[in-house]
Amino acid sequence: MKTCDFCGNPVKDIALICPYCAQPLSVLPKKAIVVRKVLILNLEAGMPFVKDALEKFDLALKSVSSQNIGSIKIIHGYGSSGTGGKIKIALRQRLKSLLINKVIKGFIVGENYSKLTNSAIYNQKIVDCYPELLETQHADIYNPGITFVEL
Ligand SMILES: [Zn+2]
Structure with a gap:
């Protein structure tokens, strides 16, 4: 899973368009920053x-x-x-x-x-x-x- 840059919802890695807000998504998932x-x-x-x-x-x-x-x-x-x-x-x-x-x-x-x-x-x-x-x-x-x- 990756996170939509626009609405923050979790979306499938392969998704090209966010199913929640319909914005185009980057193809590669973002690398998680180690902040907990x-x-x-x-x-x-x-x-x-x-x-x-x-x-x-x-x-x-x-x-x-x-x-x-x-x-x-x-x-x-x-x-x-x-x-x-x-x-x-x-x-x-x-x-x-x-x-x-x-x-x-x-x-x-x-x-x-x-x-x-x-x-x-x-x-x-x-x-x-x-x-x-x-x-x-x-x-x-x-x-x-x-x-x-x-x-
Ligand atoms: Zn979205």
């Missing part, structure tokens, strides 16, 4: 138990597989005591096993996140793959309370 959406998931809100926070993450992970979402920005908080720190530790353990089992393609911990951070999937800066991340980049850089997951 970000889901922001707050696991810290409401100060849940670790188990409940992980369940919330699992549910979100299932729901995004049917959408054009390439990354989840998880807000889990941090700290040596309190809920945020425990969720952070448990979540990152979970992410390691999901990575080994190839359920996710990569994750980036907030502590290491900078303007130069590359995507774990694409050999490009993460903000070029997920432009929405630019909006909050200033607050996200070296933020130990967040983790980015790539799907």
Whole structure:
């Protein structure tokens, strides 16, 4: 399938005229640009138990597989005591096993996140793959309370 340049509807690759708006179409399908959406998931809100926070993450992970979402920005908080720190530790353990089992393609911990951070999937800066991340980049850089997951 390709996308009509005029109305944005999906049309067959071989179509010469858009069946929706009747505009002439280019013959070759456009190459998809690798720009994907970000889901922001707050696991810290409401100060849940670790188990409940992980369940919330699992549910979100299932729901995004049917959408054009390439990354989840998880807000889990941090700290040596309190809920945020425990969720952070448990979540990152979970992410390691999901990575080994190839359920996710990569994750980036907030502590290491900078303007130069590359995507774990694409050999490009993460903000070029997920432009929405630019909006909050200033607050996200070296933020130990967040983790980015790539799907
Ligand atoms: Zn059209």
